[in-house]
Amino acid sequence: MSGNALAGAELVVRTIAETAVENEKYFGDLDAVVGDGDFGYSLARGFEKLLEGWDSLDRSDAGTFLKRSGMVLASRVGGTSGPLWGTAFLRAGAAAGSTEDLTGEQVVAMLRAAAEGIKARGQSDVGDKTLLDALVPLTDRLEQEFARGAGAMEALPAAAGAARDAAEATAGMVARRGRASYTGERSRGSVDAGAVAVAVIAERISESWQKRGGTA
Amino acid sequence: MSGNALAGAELVVRTIAETAVENEKYFGDLDAVVGDGDFGYSLARGFEKLLEGWDSLDRSDAGTFLKRSGMVLASRVGGTSGPLWGTAFLRAGAAAGSTEDLTGEQVVAMLRAAAEGIKARGQSDVGDKTLLDALVPLTDRLEQEFARGAGAMEALPAAAGAARDAAEATAGMVARRGRASYTGERSRGSVDAGAVAVAVIAERISESWQKRGGTA
Amino acid sequence: MKKFVNDPKNYVAEMLEGVALANPDSLRYVPAYNLIMRADAPRADKVSIVQGSGSGHEPAHVMVVGRGLLDAACPGDVFAAPPMDYVYETAKLLASPKGVLLLVNNYTGDRMAFDMGKEMAEADGIRAEILTVNDDVAVQDSTYTVGRRGVAGNFFVIKAVGAAAEQGADLDEVLRIGRKVNDVTRTMGVALTACTPPAKGSPLFELGGDEIEFGVGIHGEPGRERRRIKAADAIVDDLLEAVTGDLPYRSGDRVALMINGLGGTPISELYILYRHAHRQLADRGITVGRSYVGEYCTSLDMAGASLTLVRLDEEIDHLLAAPAEAAVRVC
């Protein structure tokens, strides 16, 4: 992945924010099946807050931009998602540091840092039927693609596909974290809202990247 | 109408009681359309109470029997119907006095007394869309039948038919008494529950009378 | 039917048993007459305050028995006036040398039961007076009909006469106060859903997903008219319009404002209604001196609310502020 790191981060964060706002109802309905239905609302309100202060976010570098975004989410957004997504952005920003250009490896390292942040904050892990069950397969696939020499134009759709498959596969799991976990065995049979959100976002980022016409 | 007055009163009261108990749901549903739905319940519980003490009711004569029945209804049954029906029975009993045999004229006088009792107690009149709008036409028709020389076997079905027609006709009226009156114009279009109850009871009494094989 | 109920015929009796079990020291329960009374009533130095009415309006009235409120309540079945006997027996049990005040919401059945019960009590030498409450502005054209209903505003009459009686006022004085409060109290209600009487087992009427009943009473009967649902603030505007137009309440007035829940509406929504009503009154120069938000007089599980205004003066304000205690909090 090449090009200006800050511009890339801006595009990614903006796409995430827009996706969250546009899918408020869809994500909420998914969370209503065995959860409490607030996921879409929390995420939408959170990213709306981020968009409100969009122009005044510190843009010294990609890392700082991501950290500031994470601060807004972690401190001013409620529910489970505010702290989790905020922590993810904070950790990704820290991993990015003040680099001007991002390599594929750096992007993978950022996503790994984000996942580790979510695990630590949420005391959760892969297999608990959470967004981690889409985020980690996504990252794995991205790493493989970059490792075999693929560029972003090729790696992103592949990773999004992996996230989608993984999100669908959460239907077979029993939730051990989040509100859905209280229903125990009954959570089996429906997909995890957070995992699907990761898949939808990954697909949107992949599309935006193609449209923007990144230099592969 | 001939035969033993007490036996006749017993048959009539018992038929009313059984009709009320059996039609609890139907009468309640009719009252639910623009009223509060408790008419069937009140009437059924009330007549159940009467049936509970059935064997110990004072049977000195038809008048006393009716008055005792009225006392139970007026004093121990709630809602609007307890006092109204109780008053009707009390007045009918008073009109019957200690007679051993009832003439057609006496029966008409008893029904007139019952209607006057309801009017006084309920501060209501014909045209207010209440049970009076079936009871009074029923009485009028009975009077006509007896006047033209008909016996009970002929007069009763005719009177029941008049009550039925009159009850159906309440659909065109606006309620001015009872809970239905609060909905004003909206009460038009549905029949009055009390009036229908009078019609159903009249039909049942007419049938019982035929079965009993009264001497015409 | 989605209700916590055993045999619907025992609905009222079982509820009353629950109330008695939960308040063993302060209340006494007399099953034969559906009677909940203060354990320390009647008192020779105090007018006894009694109310009947149908059940299904809880906390009204059995849970409003207590110091500074009712001395006894004898409810009938759900939405049905109590039998005359209950009224008579209650009056006998509550007979105080200072007299008994019988509070009656203005419905045909209740009036008949209390009129007859009072007559019988008087024949026994008991001094009793009836006070009829009729605060509902939804009922119009009252010369043709049976007149206005008594709805949630009856709480203020209970509170005022309860306080006056507790302070030793005699029967005439208590009656004067009750009439005075009733005269300056107006209520208007709106329902979002119908309620389900346990003996019926299904809703009393069907409302579409976007329909509300405007001008409802407290017996689950349909209201004055069916309207489309609106924003909470707009509904409050309509209720206020009906209520303030009636007395009328004027700029400079001080009022008590009650937002009463009809049973199925959560208190969060009641506070949303309260907010707008309070502000709208302020805009008209009417000061809310006392606030009441919660359930006072319900229609079983009906979702909906009513808005009540009471024009305050020093005397009423003082009586409403007097201490009171009951199974549920009402002040």
Place this chain on the structure above:
Amino acid sequence: MKKFVNDPKNYVAEMLEGVALANPDSLRYVPAYNLIMRADAPRADKVSIVQGSGSGHEPAHVMVVGRGLLDAACPGDVFAAPPMDYVYETAKLLASPKGVLLLVNNYTGDRMAFDMGKEMAEADGIRAEILTVNDDVAVQDSTYTVGRRGVAGNFFVIKAVGAAAEQGADLDEVLRIGRKVNDVTRTMGVALTACTPPAKGSPLFELGGDEIEFGVGIHGEPGRERRRIKAADAIVDDLLEAVTGDLPYRSGDRVALMINGLGGTPISELYILYRHAHRQLADRGITVGRSYVGEYCTSLDMAGASLTLVRLDEEIDHLLAAPAEAAVRVC
């Protein structure tokens, strides 16, 4: 959606404005942090008691702010934990030299917000402790999951620590008492209907006409299992079974018994449940020393109820009996 609501996004803010307008003397409202606090807080001679949690549980917790109860509540959106910032700012505003106790119902979002908020407050030199409430016996297998939820039983923790703080106890002592009460408190809930979050506009799940959700929490999520509806007494038996089996409560124990309404169930039904629970406990030799019937912790308009037992000893009994005041009556 059949609700009194304007823009769903303003649901919480408008409710809080309503609470503030209705209690101008005793409460203060800080819109920036969804904060309702006692007008006289913080006090130098008293530990400040603070609770967050999502909205939609009213009267919990914003209407339980007052003397002998909470000093402040900072709710999040409906069913969503408050943001960390609210917790942090609330801790700052309530900072007392005697410290701040942060009460947290055991949910992931709430725990994260309070952990982070507390860290930030401590960095500012504020002494704060967290007390986690987890009374819900519906959640099993807690080593694999996030542990038991905090539900209606949290009221007893609030009441006890509120009373202790009012009496001058220091932070360690208040914390000890809170933990002690939480340890002897158990709750089980059942839903007859799903609730409708205003932002969603439709019920969270569909239940058949004869189905109930057994073992529900307070966020409208489905429960442990779906069952057929039964008579009220049989439902109480099931709830009691789950609760008494857990601590366990034994013959000779004295308990507080709470029947908590979930929002859409009328109080008449709650007393029907109370009646049978009280009697069943008596049959097992367990004495109900304190009774609580009403709404304490709700799920918006959900029809349903929860049953809570607290094993009493002299200390807890005394704290529960201490005077308390709030926007709604809870004791």
